[in-house]
Amino acid sequence: MLCSYWQRIHPETPLFRSFSSFNMLARFAFENLKRRPSLLGVRRRPRSLFDNAQQQPRHLSSLRQSETDNEACDELPSYVAELVKEYASMDQTPFSLQMLMRSGRGEYLSHQTPTSLTADLATDEQILIQVASLLREEIPIRLAYRIQDLDQIPILRDMEAVQRVKKIYIDSLLALLNIPSISSKREEENFAFILEDLYAKHSGVLVQMARGAYQLRAAVRKGEIKGILENEDSELEFERMHLCHNFLDRFYTSRIGIRVLAGQYLALRGEATSNYIGMIHLNTSPSAIVRKAADDARMMCIRQYDNAPRVDIIGQLDLTFPYIPTYLHYILLELLKNAMRATAERHSDRGLLPPVTVVIADGKDNEDVVIKIMDEGGGIPRSQVNKIWSYLFTTADAAVQDGFIGELDHDDKAPIAGLGYGLPISRSYVRYFGGELDLMSMEGYGTDAFIHLKRLGDSKEPLPV
Structure with missing residues (x-):
């Protein structure tokens, strides 16, 4: 050195x-x-x-x-x-x-x-x-x-x-x-x-x-x-x-x-x-990673709101494919955190919160593995949709940002809403190996997040200059 x-x-x-x-x-x-x-x-x-x-x-x-x-x-x-x-x-x-x-x-x-x-x-x-x-x-x-x-x-x-x-x-x-x-x-x-x-x-x-x-x-x-x-x-x-x-x-x-x-x-x-092979799991299970991410997100939501919605997982639960589990966990954790926070805040007067639903879809001839996360958290105003992909936008107030104490990338001490990079970073992770992350929101009801993961893993890095 x-x-x-x-x-x-x-x-x-x-x-x-x-x-x-x-x-x-x-x-x-x-x-x-x-x-x-x-x-x-x-x-x-x-x-x-x-x-x-x-x-x-x-x-x-x-x-x-x-x-x-x-x-x-x-x-x-x-x-x-x-x-x-x-x-x-x-x-x-x-x-x-x-x-x-x-x-x-x-x-x-x-x-x-x-x-x-x-x-x-x-x-x-x-x-x-x-x-x-x-x-x-x-x-x-x-x-x-x-x-x-x-x-x-x-x-x-x-x-x-x-x-x-x-x-x-x-x-x-x-x-x-x-x-x-x-x-x-x-x-x-x-x-x-x-x-x-x-x-x-x-x-x-x-x-x-x-x-x-x-x-x-x-x-x-x-x-x-x-x-x-x-x-x-x-x-x-x-x-x-x-x-x-x-x-x-x-x-x-x-x-x-x-x-x-x-x-x-x-x-x-x-x-x-x-x-x-290294950190690539040849049989990555989306359903197993959803369950782990849901447990982590629930813990963070309960810490913030003293309550958290349950997560229902449906679809092809036995699906496996080659991927890097740690990155898929990060992506799912960010989306589930957002879904739980929106649900807890919109239904704060209810003891039993409406569930967050995760659908895992795949077929033998499908180009992508697709995961959909659905919540009833009230949706996103149309004027805000483009801003949620900006690294310079956050819904957390200044007090939360000033008090942010996490030191590492995926620190579990992070607040449920913090420095404003969760969604754009998640999309970068998905895109890195040829996938895509999209949101469809119905203001007044909820938001659906779609994660498209390239199942063949043949897409090369989108290297910036």
Whole structure:
């Protein structure tokens, strides 16, 4: 890891005590990379990471350290800006759920060049080395795209929480760029140690970015940002905030992809579990996940309202298909939370609340697995329907947002309505593997949510640039 390498060479110098020490570390990274071109096995992205074609490395040793070459990174140290500029000029490579499963089974090992893997390694070790090598090349490119985006987005980039996120991304990029090529079990284990540490450090980024959006709303309320107005219901002029919304959509979609790739690799390194390839369950049961999500949502609803509707599950309850259970749980939890909250608030004068109904539909020839969640929570006014997909919109009052205490992405301490990113993030998760999330609402009665999940898993990631 870059920090460990620095401390071995300069044990007397503490890291990141000030911006100048960060500046020094960044310069060290740039100069060290120039001296050791073997660390820069940077390749222009082929259309498939599993292509047989030999790829030619492009080194960064010829980069000029100009403060003005890249306006998007003008607030970064010049050597960091140059690294970001170079990596963000490379093509990202999209994956699909099928590709993740096939790589986890070792089906792409035959695509390696004869000298790229040690012949006497066991198959499982070869798989890990191959996947680690791919991530060593791919993740820095994706991080660079997001660092550049974080540096460009107007207004939101000045929020304290967003600045913290940018620093996490820069630190991660520098750490990964210090890792040499991976061809042995020991080198793969070192990469896994570094990546697992970075994976944990990124665990609260979603919440931090949501706080950044909240800080933006608060700054507008206080009149600290001119040119953006709020109406009497404390809602931002969303038409004038479309740049921020589009940025957040790109950021969160990219983040999902990075965490899927890293999480899949780290899961492959864990103890083998029946019917799993990494974190992909070959026989994911929607009905079982609905039951778990319903229990979690009921607990949160009771904590908030001292009451919660029951959840009825009907349809094809024995259906299974390959998917990532943790992400499906998150999607269902968000939708069930919304349904229960709306039901509890609309029928607060009733002891027995009307149920929330979940329908699971599938057939042998169906393109999608479809899950419908129906509530009688009064529906959504037509004027609000478009706003519910915005990261800058929340129905929670300011007191709830100020008191938000969750630190991780899926923290169970989160209030039932909080920072306003539940629905748009859920849609990003669904879309990531080629699905869709839609709402149909009848104001005065209730809302139906439709989750379409691609059952074949052959859709590639929608990678933002």
